[in-house]
Amino acid sequence: MIRISPEAEQRLIRRLRRLQGQARGVERMIQEGRDCQEVLEQLAALRAAAHQAFLFAARAYVQACAREDPARSAEAVRVLLATLQRLP
Numbered sequence: 001m002i003r004i005s006p007e008a009e010q011r012l013i014r015r016l017r018r019l020q021g022q023a024r025g026v027e028r029m030i031q032e033g034r035d036c037q038e039v040l041e042q043l044a045a046l047r048a049a050a051h052q053a054f055l056f057a058a059r060a061y062v063q064a065c066a067r068e069d070p071a072r073s074a075e076a077v078r079v080l081l082a083t084l085q086r087l088p
Contacts, residue, residue, distance in 0.1 A: 002068050002076075008060035015053040022046045051087075058083070 004012070026042045058080050065076035 002061065002065045002072070004057075004060040004064045008056075008064075012053065012057055012060065015049070015056065019046065019049055019053060022049060054087075 003009075022042070023046060026039060026046060029039050029042060062073065062076050062080055066073035
């Protein structure tokens, strides 16, 4: 199994925790009946943050794969590109 570096893992976990906090904030906004424009802006920010987390993770995993198993790095890039094609 290929693992990202401990530093990258911690950075990714921090990003994910921030995403969780943002999602809870949007949930509160909805429950409080906040203006739909505000909610949509926060959802857009949440989506952008999630996309950045995805890109960070993708980079970290491809780098780890190339470092730990160079023979698998081409496959890792192929899988990453296939995943990127599924994004909206």
